[in-house]
Amino acid sequence: MHSSDAVREGLIPLLPRLRRLARALAGQVADADDLVQVVLERALARSAQWRPDAALDKWVFAIARNAWRDELRARGRAQHLFAPEEVGETVADAGAARPAQQLELAQALATLPPDHREVVALVLVEGLSYDEAAALLEVPVGTVTSRLARARGTLQALLGNDA
Amino acid sequence: MNTIDDDTLQAYVDGELDAAEAARVEAVLAQDDALARRVRQMCALDAQLRAAFDPVLDEAVPAHLSALLQAPAAPATKPAARFSVVAGGRGAHPASHRAPRRWLMPGAALAASVALLAAGLWWWQSGSSLVRTQGDRQFATGTLARALDRELASEPDAQAPVAIGLTFRAADGHICRSFTVRTPPVRAGLACHTTAGWELPVLGPSVPAETGELRQAASGLTPAVQAAIDARLRGNVFDAQQERAARVAGWR
Structure with missing residues (x-):
């Protein structure tokens, strides 16, 4: 089988997880699905680079993280990517009413620097191990754990869970 | 210290x-x-x-995204909606795990055959005892018990003789895992961790012969297993992280 077929077919069952990761990274539903579209196009274009002995999910998650970083750069960090007024749209986009707690969570996540947000998305939302996240981000494991600890501290402080 | x-x-x-x-x-x-x-x-x-x-895992995947993954020469009879497959385990229903048959392309079928052959060899070498009976209760033993102890659904091994499906904590507090024995005779079941080992409240034939889809077998969700899960499930099915944590904790 051609590698592009293997990648294409392998990605189908990964779509829900890819969308979850994108949502955790990008926040808004529309942004997240735009990100997923970019990721799928890149993955298909680069399918020859995927080695069948490598886990396809980690491979495509790395593409997703890099595409998200590219998107952040393109928009400019100073721009309003996660500005507070947009957080309201995040909730409205989801269609269903959500508890206020989740609005606060979206706002709290939006304050995290990208370095922290991506470890939260990969380890806490997607459930990767420290080793897997470190390999994907191409940083030492200690960097993953320290970013994760600081991100948790920030989130707990913002969410008022640290009382 | x-x-x-x-x-x-x-x-x-x-x-x-x-x-x-x-x-x-x-x-x-x-x-x-x-x-x-x-x-x-x-x-x-x-x-x-x-x-x-x-909850994103349970959302239908937008058609424009699924469409990107369609085969270039896809048959015209294939509706895009069939790709709205829910993966990731939690809250999934057996019907949504049903994969289009098209997934089993010739190459994949060949790989699956090789896997089955390898699994068959393993079966032959290891003996066929995967179940021990104690009174009127059945327990996993041998390779099945080892797979239940060690394998993670989040890190599936296509070559492994036992595929793990869902892991969750039952209402009685025990951790249960659905599984499929890939080696013939293919069987699906539910195992719950007790002090006496992995008890098997359900173990039966897996794939209906007319589908023969390995992917469906891998989900391990036969009606009997699904019913057993429904009867026990309290809260959510474990995600990858909870599954790993449960393994660390010895499935207690």
């Missing part, structure tokens, strides 16, 4: 410690209210994150 540094505490929450280290942390937590409270705070935050993002 009696203190736990921050990195270790976080690694404990994230299921990154081995059983011995985790036990040491737990011993200290039992004596240290402040540390125990920090663990609860971390777990609460993790639960909040999962509650916010896991």
